[in-house]
Amino acid sequence: MSRLVSSPFPRSLEDALSRRDFLWLMGVAGSALLLPLSGCAVDPVTGQKTLVGMSEDQEKSLDKSQSPSQFSSDLGAVQDAGLNGYMQDVGTTLWSKSHRPQMPYSARVLNANYVNAYTFPGGSMGVTRGIMLEMQNEDELAALMGHEIGHVNARHAAERAGKEMLTNVALVVANVAIASSENGQQYLPLLQPLSQIGASALLAKYSRDNEREADSLGMDYMVAGDYNPDGMVGLMNMLRGEAQQKPSLLETMFASHPMREERYQTARRTAEQKYTSQRGRPPKRERYLDNTAGLRRLQPTVEACQKGEALMAKKELPQAEGQFGLALRHTPSDYAANVLMAKALMAQKKSQEADSYLATAKSIYPGEAQAVHLSGLAKLALRQPEAALAEFHAYDKLLPGNPTTQFFMGAASENMGRKRDAANFYYRYLQSGAQGGEAQFAVARLKDWKVIK
Ligand SMILES: [Zn+2]
Structure with missing residues (x-):
């Protein structure tokens, strides 16, 4: 018991809470994360060895133990089976084109109102109803989901854990x-x-390079899934405008100022140069509007x-x-x-x-x-x-x-x-x-x- 009694008190209550919530997030209560860091593994995207802090089993176990609480603090999945099924359908197309099709992916729309999407390292994805209402067609949705799947495939969470950068993650509800x-x-x-803090916490610490890589992978996956690459351009343009109109609604993943413009310009350039021939694909607008009709009401x-x-x-x-x-x-x-x-x-x-x-x-x-x-x-x-x-x-x-x-x-x-x-x-x-x-x-x-x- 002396460990408890003699543990140094944190400097402030806020420090203390984020520390506690950090520990909670990291699953100190018995998850596999207390195991030693995993060391080197092969990056499924580049094929190169990279330092990762989690094995694939640990990624899955973190996902399984932490995603339900996070989805709940974002007020749960919408009670619209059609819409959640639609997310799952779009996801299935993209997951099958990814570098890690074997991961236990899943997707749902969350009742949260702010503008964001996030994914746990095993592939459990939440997209807020706030961002669903800002998108115009399924190609933009595929771009958003593709970006998220990009993080899972490049194993950014594991890489970050390997660098011991996952500090101060606050999931305070x-x-x-x-x-x-x-x-x-x-x-x-x-x-x-600030219920907004929670959902973005897992994404907040991704580096700019991680975001760039996720954008690039996301575009590859969506184009492979038969979507129009301009969906990524539309998504980035929307997020750029959103940041000007309603900055408080935007989460860290999109809020970094130079990144917004850069990501929009990169998406445009990539669509023009790399995916020229796929730009003629008709945008899947009707399907998006049909499936989000209930939400748009x-x-x-x-x-x-x-x-x-x-x-x-x-x-x-x-x-x-x-x-x-x-x-x-x-x-x-x-x-x-x-x-x-x-x-x-x-x-x-x-x-x-x-x-x-x-x-x-x-x-x-x-x-x-x-x-x-x-x-x-x-x-x-x-x-x-x-x-x-x-x-x-x-x-x-x-x-x-x-x-x-x-x-x-x-x-x-x-x-x-x-x-x-x-x-x-x-x-x-x-x-x-x-x-x-x-x-x-x-x-x-x-x-x-x-x-x-
Ligand atoms: Zn991201």
Whole structure:
């Protein structure tokens, strides 16, 4: 136990949280990533030996253990089987043309409103509904997916792990502040409004060379898949314009200023020079519009959510609440809008009202974990620890293995006066390698209760 007790406290809570979330991302809670770095492997794209930090099995295992939580923090896949099936179809065409057709690829549209796409190293891909609404045809979608598949094929995540550059990856959706009140220390759920941080974290650290390589591979794959190379030009042009109009919605992969122009110009040059003869292919526009028709009906909802999230990030909470209200008037049954409304209300300490939106969200999308988790936090804030514990148990069933859940279960148990249960949860939480504010709190409790010295 001395390791826990003597571990140096981080400089700040923020440092601590990103460190903890980094560890969580890296699967310290028992995934294969604690194995020694894999060393050299053959790059499937270049055929040359390269230093990689993960074996193919480790890539798959990281993907399997981490992608469900990430997709959930982006509010899950859209409940539109036709649209997800369409993503899978476009993906299948591209995957079969890639250098690693054997990887367990999958694709879905996520309920998140910001503009991004990302892929875990085993090939699990998420594309936000925000970016789906910005694209014009299937060729642009194929370019976007091709780029993502490019990262998987060039093994950029593994390469990055090999260079030990994967630091400070923050997948913070919600965290807990420790505040004092007249009753002594309390657990106050504190919402991190920047839900945008999470999804881009895995992409944020790719180098410019990685991005260039992914663009080039993506174009190869889409052209091999019978798409018009101008789809890549259209995609890059859209992202370039997006950066000027709505910079806050853009994620790091697209946001780097010189890269935007360079990537657009490179795509244009490549289309003109390398794929001249394929430029006559008719763009697959109808198919895209047909398959995204349901999504496009949600456009006003998504736009109001985008505005609301931008306001949340600026901590303009009542204004954010107004935008989410607008989103809900357009589409009362929108899972994302209900969850975001709840977040805006929780951030204003209106936990009761928040929890009723969460109840709606849970009934709209049973099985999606985010509303369940938030409902647990709302109930903690409402001092309904028993009900909170039930939510955390339900969350743990839906998304097992997130060590933070153990902490919240500990908090709920403690508030119920069940010290022994609480100690067990805190202990398990600390065993996961947790550090930071919650870990300090848990260590202090276990010391108070003489569980550890
Ligand atoms: Zn990229």
